[in-house]
Amino acid sequence: MKYLALLFLLGGFFFTFVAALGVIRFPDFYTRMHASGKGDTLGVALSIIGLIFYLAIEDGFTFTSVKLLFIVVFIFLANPIGTHAICRAAYRCGLKPWTRGGE
Amino acid sequence: MNTTSAGKTKTKRYSYFKHFSTLFLILFLFWTTLSGKLDVKHLTIGAVTSLVVVWVTLSLLRLPSGENKDEYYLAFDIPIRRLLAYVPWLIWEVVKANVHVALIVLNPKMPIEPKVFAFKKKMDSPIAHVFLANSITLTPGTITVDLQDNVYIVHALDEDAEKALTPDEGEGIMPEKVARLFQENEVEGRGD
Known part of the structure; x- marks a missing residue:
């Protein structure tokens, strides 16, 4: 159980880190949304699942685990909607996507 | 009713x-x-x-x-039983999407070829559209930018991501799966 928790937490840290790095490295707004929209979703979800296992070391699976699971479900629903809303706003304002040829 | x-x-x-x-x-x-x-x-x-x-x-x-x-x-009328089959597949796709993006981010050459494209998927239920748009955003290299009158405008990171969603022939796996989830592919009234 301990190693499972460790595995999930490390996975969460890794993907959150990659998302942050992606936001810095990608060339324009839309591509940056790719990094933050996907990396954050999985990163945060994995971290919270790791926490569920970590809590289960001492207490087993309780109501707290279910509540944490609700947070994961909510993030999975809300994060893509947020990404989409921001992208759509940018698109309707006429922001042109970066392309390889248009440099 | x-x-x-x-x-x-x-x-x-x-x-x-x-x-x-x-x-x-x-x-x-x-x-x-x-x-x-x-x-x-x-x-x-x-x-x-x-x-x-x-x-x-x-x-x-x-x-x-x-x-x-x-x-x-x-809005809360979702086919739970078929959803239970869809969600594990979606989670696996999300994991693949993240590995894909992570590899691109960590690659010093940054092999991206971003492009915007549109495709049409006719579905009647607005809930089905929400599911598809969300799934597109979560999966490899694609983000739903806009959705109006059954037309999706999608931003893709590279060619592969675009081809996965709209292959040259037929329909992508994901739109088809979402449509089946809400039974939009079938003739009205046939049911299962």
Whole structure:
């Protein structure tokens, strides 16, 4: 159980880190949304699942685990909607996507 | 109330009581899980709160159908059993998407070829559209930028991501799966 928790937490840290790095490295707004929209979703979800296992070391699976699971479900629903809303706003304002040829 | 097939319910007249009690039950179960206490006081507070919330939000959760504006879909009317088959597949796709993006981010050459493209997927239920748009955003290299009148505008990181969603022939796996989830592929009234 301990190693499972460790595995999930490390996975969460890794993907959150990659998302942050992606936001810095990608060339324009839309591509940056790719990094933050996907990396954050999985990163945060994995971290919270790791926490569920970590809590289960001492207490087993309780109501707290279910509540944490609700947070994961909510993030999975809300994060893509947020990404989409921001992208759509940018698109309707006429922001042109970066392309390889248009440099 | 006019049920065309299992799980997909179009409502012409308001079957008010049924929808009211369904939403109430969902909210009350949610409350009970969150509070974790089963004594009379907490259950009463939960019941009253759920009643008020249902009363306020039920009219907001009726979504007009794409074709016929007199028909409604209920936002919480999701085919649970087929959803349970869809979600594991989606989670696996999300993991693949993240590995894909991570590899691109960590690659010093940054092999991206971003492009915007549009594709059309005709579905009547607005809930199905929400599912598809969300799934597209979560999966390899694609983000739903805009959605209007069954036309999706999608931003893709590279060629592979675009081809996965709109292959040269036929239909991508994901739109097809979402449509099957909401039974939009089938002829009206056939059901399963």
